Amino acid sequence: MTRLPHRIPILPVLANVATARSRDRARPERIAELQARLLTQLVRHAAATVPHYREVYDPAIVAEFQGPQDLSRLPLLDRATVNALGPSGGLLAAGHTADSTRMASTSGSTGHPATFYYSEQDLSYLRATFLWDLLACGMRPWDRVGYFRVYGFRKHRLERLGLAGNVHVDTSKSIAEQADAVLAGRPTILWGFPSMIAAVGAELRRRGVRYPHARVIVFAGESTLIGGRTEALEYFGATAHETYASVEAYTIARTCSRGNMHLRSGDVVVEVIRDDGSVALADGVGEIVVTRLHAEANPLIRYRLGDRVEITPNDCDCGTSHMPILRSVLGRVEDRIVTLDGVLRNGNFIASLIYPLSREGKLLRIQMVQERPGELRLLAVATDGAEAEVERQLRAAIEPAASQFDLDVAMVDTIAPEPNGKIRLVKRL
Structure with missing residues (x-):
């Protein structure tokens, strides 16, 4: 051997x-x-x-x-x-x-x-x-x-x-x-x-x-x-x-x-x-x-x-x-989210609306969480003191997707990684 x-x-x-x-x-x-x-x-x-x-x-x-x-x-x-x-x-x-x-x-x-x-x-x-x-x-x-x-x-x-x-x-x-x-x-x-x-x-x-x-x-x-x-x-x-x-x-x-x-x-x-x-x-x-x-x-x-x-x-x-x-x-190909009409879309549809905000350096991390079709909660981590400003910017940025999802934004201190240490862009529960 x-x-x-x-x-x-x-x-x-x-x-x-x-x-x-x-x-x-x-x-x-x-x-x-x-x-x-x-x-x-x-x-x-x-x-x-x-x-x-x-x-x-x-x-x-x-x-x-x-x-x-x-x-x-x-x-x-x-x-x-x-x-x-x-x-x-x-x-x-x-x-x-x-x-x-x-x-x-x-x-x-x-x-x-x-x-x-x-x-x-x-x-x-x-x-x-x-x-x-x-x-x-x-x-x-x-x-x-x-x-x-x-x-x-x-x-x-x-x-x-x-x-x-x-x-x-x-x-x-x-x-x-x-x-x-x-x-x-x-x-x-x-x-x-x-x-x-x-x-x-x-x-x-x-x-x-x-x-x-x-x-x-x-x-x-x-x-x-x-x-x-x-x-x-x-x-x-x-x-x-x-x-x-x-x-x-x-x-x-x-x-x-x-x-x-x-x-x-x-x-x-x-x-x-x-x-x-x-x-x-x-x-x-x-x-x-x-x-x-x-x-x-x-x-x-x-x-x-x-x-x-x-x-x-x-x-x-x-x-x-x-x-x-x-x-x-x-x-990921698996990062699909379901619209109010039941259409599958890739999570990048939302992420692409958000990425330009990160150039200012105040938005640090995001994750999209979908518990049921049509609903989408956006978790976001910002630098200290910038939470209110980042939340306002996020809500404005994702407005073009409001007709396809019931959207919500939640500012959080951290986003829990997976057991391997990665943070997934989309989590469907």
Whole structure:
């Protein structure tokens, strides 16, 4: 039986960092060639060695497959299918088992967590992309990275030399305990849920504690209002970056020096299922579908992440990335609210009316709660002393939706996160 290393093997990761960097900065023509080659290899590998794909793929389509333009000829894969199949049910490639691979599960914020498996070969590259993300965001070898997440990362050998230290801030614990973890670990880079980082900053401010150590905050794992970002950045005095990533695909997009979030097209092929049902490659508004190009053990081809996004062609002059830009994550596909007439609408319909208010920095967090069709209660957190002003602005902002919902606004001190530490945009009770 294959023995998995107890600590992260660091040499394969370091060897792959240069590759990750070059692909992140490659020109469009190079990315097109790379995607065509790696995607064709992946599809044929999956069709030949993975029972599920062998069953659902048409051999003629696989034989003719030449790249991203042919993806729409293949069936989609969703979380329900992943859960139904399981590791022994047909999604692991021949030669791989649950015992010979590393397991990782989604956070379960939708109530339906899923588990995925990675070979050490997969991980040696994926870890390199993650390290490159940190380096591109300004990490120096002696930085300590505070990860805001439920489960901590395994240790690596360089930590014994005081390099790339790992500080775990468990988001399943109370804000006070998370603040204690930050004070004890003294991370210089904060990475994770925006709402949790902002809440920890607020807790330290409440205690009268000044935290001078953070240089960079990498927001990840959930979308946040600009006010919430501002709250965190003002307290910690840090530079901001943002990533869009998932357990299934690792990093899908990351901000550049101009603040635009470019797709990581050298590692992930992105499709968008538009609202009219058409499918586009990395362009438009709709449901995002991803295919990770490095997936030896557990290929996920045309996987529905469950998010709605807006992607546009690249118009950024940063000079480091030339890929399309992820303008916004519009919420979960499941974030549907029901109007008085029984029509399903995405929560972003309301959120888009509210987001402009957050630019002033007084509106920090929101959540929409629907207990019955047609009724919608908006929970909002504002900076101290601005509650009345923010409530007045919110009521005016959502007035265009008054004919479709019985609306109410409630100013609250906090919005309770889910067990994984995230704050959901929409909760239907």
